[in-house]
Amino acid sequence: MGERRGRPLPLAAYAVPSHARPPGEPAHIRKVVPVKQQVAQETSQPTAPVAARQQRPTLRVGVLGSGTVGTQVIRLLLEQADDFAARSGARLEITGVAVRDVDAPRDEAVPRDLLTDDAQAVATSNDIVIELIGGIEPARTLILAAFASGASVITGNKALIAAHGPELYAAAAEANTDFYYEAAVAGAIPVVYALRESMAGDRVTSVLGIVNGTTNYILDEMSTKGLSFEEALAAAQELGYAEADPTADVDGLDAAAKAAIIASLAFHTRVGMNDVEVEGIRSITADDIREAHASGCELKLLAIAQRREDEQASGISVRVHPALVPADHPLASVHGGFNAVLVEAEAAGRLMFYGQGAGGTPTASAVLSDVVAAAAHRVNGGQAPRESNYADLPILPPEQALTRYQIQLRVADAPGSLAAVAQVFGDHDVSINSVRQASYVDVGDELALVTIVTHAAPVSRLEAAVDGLRAQERVAEVVSTRRVEGL
């Protein structure tokens, strides 16, 4: 097993289609004439390019699941077979598509003769296995079986990676094959590649993103078209954005799994689901969105991975929650099922990635980029990066996260009220960024609605300040508190 690391499989392995080998015989022990040698012999002939094409090795590809994403992966692999062969150096032959019910009606892009309900056979009889069934089991067991059979594995399954990433990485290392998962974070946007490979020469300090298409679509439809939560969710499901169980989207769990993956890659530290503070969008109402607009903001479900290094705390904080984003911030104009990810790194500064974060065809693009990379490695050598967790940074508790609050208060509209409020912030070492006041009369009382936005401070100090405001006698009511990001 260990022989293949960092160098090509013996090219001899690839001069005949892999389906021609005897059952059970591993791909790397097939003995035939090296492809490169054959091609070199042909290059003096006028027919060399044709010969080169004909001599491309064939890699067997198995697909687990033919739903929203799997169907598009299969369609594109079949429609653009010549392009994939040219880019990867091998013909990619789909040998089987594992589905739950071979007789169920499905897209005609998926040839019926490829369908099987034997997922184990598909997982263990291919060079490249693409897992697109989702969920933890049987996806985990099938992927482990695929690695054990010597396959490279591609998946879009963020829930599985956030729960069992280290085990999957270890299985890939043991098998000496590739483990790729570009589709797992932000669909078509190449953010896994960016964090795993492009940022390998830098020190990431924070990642702030909209990484769930369903919730962004719901909030956007509620915001721009006045749709109800339920109507917007139904439309997101129709568009193929939502997970099989959309509560994973709505309750922030899908974004939390992505945040865990992002943080693991950005900070070279193992981060799992339990390390992520999560709040979804279930409680967001049309009024909340109107109030956000009144404050010059949009309300977005954000995933945040942050490194904190100061006198009070050192470590990383990873969280998913709705937050106000100023209308002129790039994340405020991310609409519909689109995603965007802002990466801050010490040397590079700020990088922004934007694109379709969900949907069958965009996600298939990410899956297929991984397929090409894994296939090219099987032909030419090289490998996907292994797990990098050397930094092993501590995960900070939620109260040590740094954020800003927007706090709305009703106070008596009288001299000294604002000074009393400001004093509470000062007492808790929280600095005020801005104050807005609107006076009004309620049942004969002259009141003011005061909207205060703080500078960044640890959640513990912000919460203590809010408690202090509740106890301050000039404060009639703390109307709302919301986190603000992107200031």
Ligand SMILES: NC(=O)C1=CN([C@@H]2O[C@H](COP(=O)(O)OP(=O)(O)OC[C@H]3O[C@@H](n4cnc5c(N)ncnc54)[C@H](O)[C@@H]3O)[C@@H](O)[C@H]2O)C=CC1
């Ligand atoms: N839909 C999207 O926009 C995106 C999805 N993903 C991920 O891609 C994966 C697939 O997502 P979708 O295609 O949307 O899901 P889907 O629910 O449309 O498709 C999954 C398919 O797998 C089949 N399946 C389930 N268990 C099976 C089993 N044991 N054997 C054979 N087939 C089985 C189901 O019948 C279904 O047809 C998930 O991990 C998801 O999180 C990632 C990025 C975007």
Ligand SMILES: N[C@@H](CC=O)C(=O)O
């Ligand atoms: N359900 C997810 C699909 C992509 O990961 C989403 O809505 O973003």
Ligand code: NA
């Ligand atoms: Na991606």
